[in-house]
Amino acid sequence: MDTTLKKGIYTLNQYLGNVLANAMSEGHQVALWRKPKSSFLQVLIDTTGNLKRTPLQIEVLPAGFIVHPFVDQEDKKAFFLEANQYLKIDLNYPLEEQESLPVLEEGIETSKAASDTIKKAIFENINSSKTSTETNKEAFLTLVEKGLAAIEAGHLNKIVPARTKKLKLNQDFDLVKSILSMVKSYPNAFINFFHIPSIGSWIGASPEVLIQTKGDNFSTMALAGTQKARGDNPLKTVAWTQKEIEEQALVSRYIVDCFKKIRLRDYDEQGPKTVLAGNLLHLRSDFRVDMRRTNFQQLGSVMLELLHPTSAVCGMPRKPALDFLLENEKFDRCLFAGFIGPVNIEEETSIYVNLRTAQLLDGFALLYAGAGVTEDSIPEKEWEETEMKCEIIAKHLNLENPL
Numbered sequence: 001m002d003t004t005l006k007k008g009i010y011t012l013n014q015y016l017g018n019v020l021a022n023a024m025s026e027g028h029q030v031a032l033w034r035k036p037k038s039s040f041l042q043v044l045i046d047t048t049g050n051l052k053r054t055p056l057q058i059e060v061l062p063a064g065f066i067v068h069p070f071v072d073q074e075d076k077k078a079f080f081l082e083a084n085q086y087l088k089i090d091l092n093y094p095l096e097e098q099e100s101l102p103v104l105e106e107g108i109e110t111s112k113a114a115s116d117t118i119k120k121a122i123f124e125n126i127n128s129s130k131t132s133t134e135t136n137k138e139a140f141l142t143l144v145e146k147g148l149a150a151i152e153a154g155h156l157n158k159i160v161p162a163r164t165k166k167l168k169l170n171q172d173f174d175l176v177k178s179i180l181s182m183v184k185s186y187p188n189a190f191i192n193f194f195h196i197p198s199i200g201s202w203i204g205a206s207p208e209v210l211i212q213t214k215g216d217n218f219s220t221m222a223l224a225g226t227q228k229a230r231g232d233n234p235l236k237t238v239a240w241t242q243k244e245i246e247e248q249a250l251v252s253r254y255i256v257d258c259f260k261k262i263r264l265r266d267y268d269e270q271g272p273k274t275v276l277a278g279n280l281l282h283l284r285s286d287f288r289v290d291m292r293r294t295n296f297q298q299l300g301s302v303m304l305e306l307l308h309p310t311s312a313v314c315g316m317p318r319k320p321a322l323d324f325l326l327e328n329e330k331f332d333r334c335l336f337a338g339f340i341g342p343v344n345i346e347e348e349t350s351i352y353v354n355l356r357t358a359q360l361l362d363g364f365a366l367l368y369a370g371a372g373v374t375e376d377s378i379p380e381k382e383w384e385e386t387e388m389k390c391e392i393i394a395k396h397l398n399l400e401n402p403l
C-alpha cells in the first residue's frame, strides 16, 4: 500500500473521490459546489435516505441544498438535501494543513477505484435510451422560427427555446477530474454537482444568480446577451448589438416589475456591464436590497417565487412564454433552467439558475442549452449560441469523441 495513504495524506482528487464514493455507494444524496470567486469547495451529504420536498420558505429551512425543476410542481415544492454531513476544502492550501477535514482512515481507495464506484452509483438505475433524446438542428431551428412568428404576431416579446445534446462519455470518465477541471477553468461560475439517487446526477457551471441572501443583503441579477470572447482583452473591446441590449433590458425590466409588484422601491441597480462566463460574454445588471432597511426580511422567498422562471430562461411575458415552451419544446427540461444552490449554510443562501449543465446518464451526458430570441434573432445564430453553451461543459467531460 502507498505509504502516503497510511499517513492520511492524499491528493485532492483522491480525497474528494473517496468522500463522494463512500457517500454515493451508501445511496446517500450529495451536493458539491464552488461559488464564484471563492477558493472553497463545499460538500454536503444527506444521509437520511429520504427524498425530501420542501415549500419555498427558504428562511426557515435548515442548512441544505435546494433543487427545483424548470416547471413548477403542482404543490410548488422543491427537492431538498439536508446537510447531515458537511465539509469545506480550501483549494489554496494542501489538504494535510486543513485540520477541520475528516480523515479518511479505513479502506481508502485509489482515485481510479473511487471514480469507478462513483460511476456505478451514477449509472445505476438509469436507462439513457429511455430517458433522453437529442434535439436535432432542424427541430431547434423550427422552434426558433415558431417563436419568431409568435413575437411578430405580438403574442410575445421574447422567448428562450432550448435544446439537448447527447454525448458519449469515455470509459475513463472521472467525475472528480471533470469537477476540478471546471473549478480551475471557470473562476466566475457556480460549479456544481449533485446526486439524488431517484432523480439523477447533474454537473454544471452556472453564471446566473437567481437570489442570494447574506445577513441583511439581498441580491439578484439580470443576465442575457451572448457572444464569444475574442482577443486579448475581450471585456474592453466588446461591442453589443441593439438585439442583445434589448434582450438583456427585458430581463432587467422583469426584475424591476417583480419589485413593483411587492411595492419595493428602495433597491440599487448597477449595470449593465459585460461579464465573462467561460469563453462567453454576457451583459449583466446587478440588483441589491437592504432587507432590514426596507423591512422585507423574507425577500429571498418572495423573489424566488416571483422570479422563477426568469425571462433569461423562459421569455416575456412569462405566462404565454411558458405556455409556448410547454407546447412546442419537444423534450422535458427536467432540472435544466430550474434552480439549485446552498441554503442557510454559514448564514448564506445562494441560489443559481441551473444553466451550463449536463445530466449524467449511463455512459452518456445529456447537455442542455437555450438562447434568448427576440424579433431580430437569426435562427442559425441561435443554434450556434447553444453549441457554444454546450461546449462549456462538454470540454471538461472526457468524451469518447472529444469536441
Ligand SMILES: C=C(O[C@H]1C=CC=C(C(=O)O)[C@@H]1O)C(=O)O
Pocket (backbone or CB within 6 Å): 160, 208, 223, 224, 225, 226, 282, 311, 312, 313, 355, 356, 368, 369, 370, 371, 372, 373, 389
Ligand atoms: C438559457 C441560457 O442562458 C441564458 C443566460 C444568459 C444568456 C442567455 C442568452 O444570451 O440567450 C440566456 O438568456 C443557457 O445558458 O442555456
